Each structure stands twice: as structure tokens, then as C-alpha cells.
Amino acid sequence: MRALTWHGTRDVRVDTVPDPEIVNPRDAIIKxxxxxxxxxxxxxxxxxxxxxxxxxxxxxxxxxxxxxxxxKSTLQKGQRVVVPFTIACGGCFHCHVEQYSAxxxxxxxxxxxxxxxxxxxxxxxxxxYTHLTGGYSGGQAEYVRVPFSDFGPIVVPDxxxxxxxxxxxxxxxxxxxxxxxxxxxxxxxxxxxxxxPVGLFxxxxxxxxxxxxxxxxxxxPHRLELARKLGAEIxxxxxxxxxxxxxxxxxxxxxxxxxxxxxxxxxxxxxxxMLEIAKQKVGIGADRAxxxxxxxxxxRFGGKVSIPGxxxxxxxxxxTGALMEKGIQxxxxxxxxxxxxxxxxxxxxAGELDTTFLISHRLPLEEAPRGYKCFKEEQDVWTxxxxxxxxxxxx
Amino acid sequence: xxxxxxxxxxxxxxxxGLALGAAALxxxxxxxxxxxxxxxxxxxxxxxxxxxxxxxxxVGRTVTIRKPRAELFAFWRDFGNLPHFMENLERIExxxxxxxxxxxxxxxxxxxxxxxxxxxxxxxxGELIAWRSVEGSDIDTEGRVTFTDAPGDRGTRVSLLIAxxxxxxxxxxxxxxxxxxxxxxxxxHDLKRLKMLMEAGEIATSARTKDQTRSAKxxxxxxxxx
Numbered sequence: 088m089r090a091l092t093w094h095g096t097r098d099v100r101v102d103t104v105p106d107p108e109i110v111n112p113r114d115a116i117i118k119x120x121x122x123x124x125x126x127x128x129x130x131x132x133x134x135x136x137x138x139x140x141x142x143x144x145x146x147x148x149x150x151x152x153x154x155x156x157x158x159k160s161t162l163q164k165g166q167r168v169v170v171p172f173t174i175a176c177g178g179c180f181h182c183h184v185e186q187y188s189a190x191x192x193x194x195x196x197x198x199x200x201x202x203x204x205x206x207x208x209x210x211x212x213x214x215x216y217t218h219l220t221g222g223y224s225g226g227q228a229e230y231v232r233v234p235f236s237d238f239g240p241i242v243v244p245d246x247x248x249x250x251x252x253x254x255x256x257x258x259x260x261x262x263x264x265x266x267x268x269x270x271x272x273x274x275x276x277x278x279x280x281x282x283x284p285v286g287l288f289x290x291x292x293x294x295x296x297x298x299x300x301x302x303x304x305x306x307x308p309h310r311l312e313l314a315r316k317l318g319a320e321i322x323x324x325x326x327x328x329x330x331x332x333x334x335x336x337x338x339x340x341x342x343x344x345x346x347x348x349x350x351x352x353x354x355x356x357x358x359x360x361m362l363e364i365a366k367q368k369v370g371i372g373a374d375r376a377x378x379x380x381x382x383x384x385x386x387r388f389g390g391k392v393s394i395p396g397x398x399x400x401x402x403x404x405x406x407t408g409a410l411m412e413k414g415i416q417x418x419x420x421x422x423x424x425x426x427x428x429x430x431x432x433x434x435x436x437a438g439e440l441d442t443t444f445l446i447s448h449r450l451p452l453e454e455a456p457r458g459y460k461c462f463k464e465e466q467d468v469w470t471x472x473x474x475x476x477x478x479x480x481x482x
Numbered sequence: 483x484x485x486x487x488x489x490x491x492x493x494x495x496x497x498x499g500l501a502l503g504a505a506a507l508x509x510x511x512x513x514x515x516x517x518x519x520x521x522x523x524x525x526x527x528x529x530x531x532x533x534x535x536x537x538x539x540x541v542g543r544t545v546t547i548r549k550p551r552a553e554l555f556a557f558w559r560d561f562g563n564l565p566h567f568m569e570n571l572e573r574i575e576x577x578x579x580x581x582x583x584x585x586x587x588x589x590x591x592x593x594x595x596x597x598x599x600x601x602x603x604x605x606x607x608g609e610l611i612a613w614r615s616v617e618g619s620d621i622d623t624e625g626r627v628t629f630t631d632a633p634g635d636r637g638t639r640v641s642l643l644i645a646x647x648x649x650x651x652x653x654x655x656x657x658x659x660x661x662x663x664x665x666x667x668x669x670x671h672d673l674k675r676l677k678m679l680m681e682a683g684e685i686a687t688s689a690r691t692k693d694q695t696r697s698a699k700x701x702x703x704x705x706x707x708x
Contacts, residue, residue, distance in 0.1 A: 108691045111684045144690075159683065178681035180548055180636055192682045196674035197696070200667070212686065223688040232690055235682065 089476070090144045090228035091455040096134030097463075099145065099456050107224065107232035112159035115236030117170060121249040122149035122226045124455070124462050124472045125257060126283045126350075127397050131217070132459050135351060135367055136399055138201060138218040146474075147172035147214040148256040149226025150249060153236075161237040168240035170233055171424035172257045174212035174223065177238035187211075188421035193235065194221045205400065213421070226256075227455055229476045241428040244436070251435055253473065254284075254442045260427035261395050262288020262348075268393035268418035269344035271296045278302045278333055278342045278385055279319070280378040282310035284445055284471050285395055286348035290319045291440065293346070302336055304329060306354060307467040313444065333385045341387030349378035350396030357381075359404055376402040383409045394419040445471045451478035529643065540645045541666040545673045548637035549680050551629045555608045557680070558627055567675035567685065569696070570668060582613060588621075589700075596620050622647040640676070642669055 092102045107116055125148050130136045150169040153162045162168065175182050175190035182190055193212030194202070202210040202219045212234070215225015224232065233240060243252045262285050271277060277298045279286050282305035293301045294317065303314035304322045311321040322332050333342055351374040352367075353360050363375040379394065383406050386392055392415050410417075434440040447470040450458050458472040529542030547554060557563050561584050565571045570589045577583040582602025587595050598619050604612040604626075614624035623646035630639045644665060678685045689695040693702075 105691055110687055110689050110692055110695060113682075113684060176678070176682035176686075178548060178683070179677075180546065183548065183635075192678045193686055195686045195688055196671040196678070198688070199674060200670075212688065221686070221688045224690045234686065 088229040089452060090224075091146060091452065091474075092141075093131060093139050093143045093145055094141045097132055097460075099132065099459050101453050101455055102142070104142075104144065104228075107230050109155055109157045110232065111234060112157045113235050113237055114157040115153050115160045115162045115233045115240070116155035117149070117151040117168065117231045117233050117240075118154045119149050119151040119226055119229060119231060119476055120167075121151070121253045122146050122228075122452075122474050122476075123253060123256075123258075124148075124227070124458050124474070126285065127216075128459070129463055130350070130352060130397060130399075132463060133352065136217050136219075136397075140218065140222070143215075143218075143222065144224040144228050145215045146225035146227030147216060148253065148258065149214075149231060150243070150253050150256060151231070154230070156236070159237060162240065162242075166242050167245065168242050169252050169255045169428070170214070170226065170231070171239045171241075171255075171260075171428060172214050173239075173421060173424045174214065174221070174234055175239060175425055176235050181211075182238075185423055185426045187423040187425040189423075198222060211421075227452065227474060229452070239425055241432060243432065247436065249475075250443045250446055250473065251441075252432065254288075254445070255424075255428050255431055255435075257422065257424065258284045259288055259431055259440070259442055260424045261285050261422040262290075263292045263427055263431060264422045265289040265346050265348060265393050265395035266292035266296055266298075268395070268420075269293065269346055269391050270416065270418075271298050271344055273297045274299050275343040276300045276302065276337045277344045277346065278304065278382070279314075279346045279348060280304050280382055281347070281349035281396065282307065282314045283348065283466075286346070287313055287317065287445060287470075288442070289346050289348055289395065290314050290317050293344075294318050295439070298344075300336070302333065302342070309467045310470060313470065316444070329381060330384055337387070341390060342385055343387060344391040344393065345382040345386045346393045347379045347382045347396045351375055351398045353377040363402070374398045374400055374402040376405065380404075380406055383413075383415075386413065386415055388413045389415065391416045392418070395422070446473050448472045449478065450474055450481055452476040454481060457482075527641070539647075539665065540643065541669050542641065542643040543666070543669045543673050544639055544641040545677045546632050546637055546639050547677050547680050548635075551631055551638045552608050554638050554640060554680065555611075555629050559605075559611060567679050568672045569675070582611070598623065640673065642673055644669060 088106045089101055090104050091099055093099055128145055131139060131145060153164050153166045153168060156162050173188040174193035175187040176192040179191040188211055190211040194209055198218060198221050199209035210220050212221035212223055214223050266289050269277060271293055275298045277293045279289050282303050290301050290303050301319040302322060303319040304324055305311050306323055306325045311323060315321050322329055353375045357377050360375055360377040382392060447468060450472060452474045455474050461469045462472050527542060529540055561574045561576050565573055572587045572589050572595055575585045584600055586598045586600060589595060598621050599616045600613045601616055602611060602613050610626060610628045612626035615622055625644040628641045632639050675685050687695050692698060
């Protein structure tokens, strides 16, 4: 089959690789019909997430048709399914308490040591990410082996197009959980850093949860415009002093809830960020945490902090004083996708949530490397790339 | 030394040249559970302490498995199940089920295997199984697995403790290379695999094809080196 494979920093290619097979009884094989490039794929593309191997198949946002099932899969051939990017067994303690992205059994035993060294306990398995999360072959391919297929994938009705439901795999639940983690109350003013897909869905979710005001922060005009269309007020950090603006826009007390949907590769020319860009370039590997520092300064005393943006390691000059003195509530983590898919599918079906506005480009799988390059370098216009195996060439 | 239920503790089997090992094992079980307070004085399991103990290496590890204690005990007590999750264990031949006498055939480099005969020295239904190698075995080892209820509905805490005398000689080095090079890592991974098997019904692998699984790769390597 054909698949998008990683070969090094900013080096991804479409290669011919062996087809996946049923390996375990609960497996299913999915023929991919749509798969997206995620902002966190760009962290892999940029080489700031460790432990990828040359030839690894990327991609963790995908859906398709069931073409083969193992003895213990409950799926049926021909069903259309969206597959959560978090692989979860359904039987462990964390699955029992609906913390699916902390599943104890989906990361192979011998792969759990690295993330245990980094974080104290192991990460769960994720599709198409790093060997810290199992090294599972990802969804930017014609076919994918899906473990625990009786538990994760959600069957979608035929009348909903791929474009409407694909994002149930990651970014829609991630934006929703980002807002839920901010514990939004009806009178709240909420600030969202980053108008990428997760940030935009967080804006949409926060408004759906009844926030009085949502303020979106970015520097790409087109992305800010998308946030405004969703109902947010906007701040362009290239033009405006963000902290001053947020104090004013929250009536002088600070914002009630902050959501950092930027993560470890913040943009901008603030001093801390420039130092951290330099460190990442020489391989010291510090996370660039400018957005998070700013969010911690902007949040009001007793306010709420939600971090859906991806960080991987350590950072310097972290405002521990603000963290403690302000009495904030902090919620973080990879998304517990399986917890949200059913309810969000119902909202999509009822027309309460639209996800298609985000898609700027549709490309055949063969043009995936161009998709990565443009998503990275032309972020203003390339807001979301959906790859379709078998689609006609666009160039 | 404690001897709950009136049965001899693992150390009571010491007459067979395992005195130090037995003492090591007991020491590393921890202070509160065994009523001892002569080590660190804290409540942590002994195998987490910083000091080493004599010529025996001791490894210990705990996992919580969301299954009833009795079910897990029964699964382990049926030694034929162990190779399903112990990666370097090729097979176990049970010679006497009641006495727990069994021959463990352990994988060694170049397609070779090493046999260790063991017997159960102590067993408490649903709680504990302790075993040791019989005299003359290639590896001088003993171990115990304990099953205790986790809080609420969290299932069972399974703790594995293994003491062994790192082997000497050519064979010993060969064995150490695979089986005993890092028993702590092996024990950790084996317990994780047991947990997967019991909770998920299968052992997770990220292999995309059957010939990429660890067992497939291992048998391919063995054929190559044999």
C-alpha cells in the first residue's frame, strides 16, 4: 500500500510499504477514505518530538471503511468508522474512569519505559506518533491496523459526509475537552491562545458552553477571521500588547479562563521565545512555553487554566509564583476521545456543530508531502489539510 | 521472620544452600507487612530501598489488575499459563501440580535453552505463591507472587519478587545475557503483559504485520543464529 512516512526533520515521503494484517483478535483493518494532517504532526515534521524512526507511518486523524475484522472485533465489514487517535483497551482502571488517553494497556510493554522515564508513568498508545506512544503505524495510508476495534471506533451514518465527521478522531473532541477543562461558567470571559484547528474548535465549544465572551489570540489574519466568524473577539499579538488588552477586555480583573492551544512551538519575538527557539535549534530541547507563560499571567486569581497544546519535556523560567499565588485550577492532557465521540456525533447530526469550515485544502494522499510543507509554511491560508487516498491529482 | 497461617516462611527452606537468598527475599519484602522495622524504618517495599543485599540480586514489581484476586491467583497457579506473558519462558513442564514442581525452560542465546526445576515452598490460596529452584539447578533463584485487594473496585495488586544469585561460568554468562541481564526490566514487562492479557484479553503490539511481532522476530533471530 501507499503511505506517508517520516524520514527525518522536514522529510516526509509517500512510500510503498507492506499492507497491515490482523495481528490480535480484537483488531480490524480500515480502508482509509479521509485522513488529516494535525498540528501535532508538524511537531513531528519539525523534529521536536523524540523517538521517531525512519519509515514510520504518520497520521492520527483518520476514518474509513472496515475491510477485515479479527475474531473478537465487533465491527462488520463495510461499516464506516471514525477512529479515535488515542488507543484504549476499555478494560483498565483509566478506561473505567473514562480517562482513555491514559489507557494502561495500549502501549506495548517494552515501549512503556521511555515515557515512564519522562513522566513517571507510561503514556498510552497513539496512532502515527512516536515510539514513546507505541510506534503504531498511522492513518496517512491506504490501510490501517486498528487495535481494540471493538472499543474505540465509532460507526457513522452514511448520510454524513467524511468532512463532517472526520474530526471526531481528534481535534473536535480536543477542542471540546479544552473548553470543558476550562470549567466554563455562563458569565466567563475566556481567552484562547492559538487559532489553529484545536483553538478554533475550543472557541466554538466555549461559546456552545455559554461563555459570555471568548477572545482568540493569533497573528494570522485569516485564522483570526475564522475565529471572529465563530463569534470570538480577536487579538493579533503582532499588533497589540496581549496582557494589557486582556486586562482591559476583562474589565480589569483578568480573564476567568485561559486555554493554551499553542503548545511547544510558540511563534513571536518575545524574549523568552527567542531564547527557546535557539535552544531547540541546538538540541537542548526545551519546550517553547511562551503562550503558557502569558496565559498564566492573564488568568485572574482563582481562574481556570486548560492546556490542550502539546508540550513534551521541560521548560525554563516557568512562572511558579503566578501558578501558586493565583490559586488557579489547572487541567491538561491528551484528549479522552472515546468519552466525547458519541455526544459530539449527535451534535453534528443535529446541526449544532459544524467542522467543515476549517478545511482549506483536500489533497490526494500522494501529495501529502506538499500538504505538510504548506500547512507548516503558509499557516494563514492552509488551515486544515484533508488527504484522500485515491483522489485525482490536483497539480 | 513472619510465618503467617502457621506455615513456614520462605526462609524456612534455607537448608538447601539458599539461606542468604531467603534472608534477602524476606528483607526485601518490606517492613510493615512482615512486622520488621530494622531496615529503613519506613513503610516502602524493601526492594525499593537504596542498599543492595549480599550476593543475591532482588527485583520486585507491582501492578494493579482490574480482576478479582481469586481469578488472578488461579491463572498464575496454573503454571502452564506463565509462558503466555513471560517472554523468555519457552515452556513450563508441570511435573507435580499439587506440589508445584515444574521445569522452566528458559530461552538462551543462539537458540539454546536452560532448564530450571522449581518447587512451591509456600502457598496461601488466593494470596501467595512462593517457589525456589531445587538443588543443582543452573540458576539459584527463588520468587514469590502476592495478590492483595486494591482499594474499592480497582481490582488486585499483584507483586512479583525474585531473588537470584547471578550465575557464573560460561553457561551462566550465556543465561545472564538474555534472561538475567536485566531481570528488573524483564519482570516489569512480563507483569505489564499479564495485566494486558487479563484486562484487555490480548497483549498489545504495534506490529503492522504478523512477522513484525516480537515473538516472530525472536524466532527469526534464533533461526539465524542457530
